[in-house]
Amino acid sequence: MVNNLLNLPETMEKLMFPSRGHDNNHENRGVSSIPVDILDTPKDYIFFMDVPGLSKSEIQVTIEDEKTLVIRSNGKRKREDGEDEGCKYVRLERRVPQKLMRKFCLPENANVSVITAKCENGVLTVVVEKNPPTPKSKTVQVAIA
Numbered sequence: 750m751v752n753n754l755l756n757l758p759e760t761m762e763k764l765m766f767p768s769r770g771h772d773n774n775h776e777n778r779g780v781s782s783i784p785v786d787i788l789d790t791p792k793d794y795i796f797f798m799d800v801p802g803l804s805k806s807e808i809q810v811t812i813e814d815e816k817t818l819v820i821r822s823n824g825k826r827k828r829e830d831g832e833d834e835g836c837k838y839v840r841l842e843r844r845v846p847q848k849l850m851r852k853f854c855l856p857e858n859a860n861v862s863v864i865t866a867k868c869e870n871g872v873l874t875v876v877v878e879k880n881p882p883t884p885k886s887k888t889v890q891v892a893i894a
Contacts, residue, residue, distance in 0.1 A: 783820060783851045794859060794877045796820075800849070801871035810866045810875055813852075816859065818877065821850040858882070 788795040798820065800808060808822045855861065855877060863878040 783849045785851060787853075792879055794855070794879065796853070796873075796875040796877075798851070798873045798875075799871060800868065800873045803868070803871075805868040808866075808868060808873060810864070810873075812861045812864070816855045816857075816861065818853040818855055818861075818864075818875070819850070820852075820873070820875065821848070823848055 783798045783800065786797040788797070796818075800822065803822055808820070811819045811821075813819050858879045860878045860880045864875065866873065866875045868874075
C-alpha cells in the first residue's frame with residue numbers, strides 16, 4: 750500500500766498526460782524524471798536519487814498540498830571551458846542535466862515537519878520521519894460485583 754501511495758502523483762500524471770515524453774506543454778518541456786530508490790524503515794522513508802553534477806544549492810526539496818514531496822532542479826551544470834583561446838570540444842558525451850522533477854504522495858504516517866536532505870557524491874538522500882503509530886485501544890472486561 751505504501752508503494753502505491755508513493756507512486757500516486759506519477760501514476761496520475763501518466764493517466765492525465767500519456768504522451769509525457771512528447772508533451773508540448775511549455776511548462777513541462779525539457780523536464781526529466783529523477784530515478785529513485787525508496788527505503789521503508791521502521792522509523793523513516795528514505796529516498797535516494799542520483800543527481801550527478803548538481804550541487805545542493807541547485808536542488809529544491811519541498812512539500813506541496815500537505816502530503817506531496819516535490820524534488821526539483823533547474824539542472825544548469827556548467828561545462829569546463831578550455832583555458833586557452835582556440836580550444837574546442839572534440840567530443841561531448843556527458844549529458845548536461847535538464848530540469849528534473851519528481852513528486853511523491855506521502856503516506857498518512859509521514860511526518861512532513863521532520864524532513865532532512867543531503868547531497869553527497871552525486872546522490873541526494875531525503876529522509877522523511879514517520880509519525881509514531883497510534884496506540885491501539887485495548888478492551889478490558891471488568892467484573893461487576
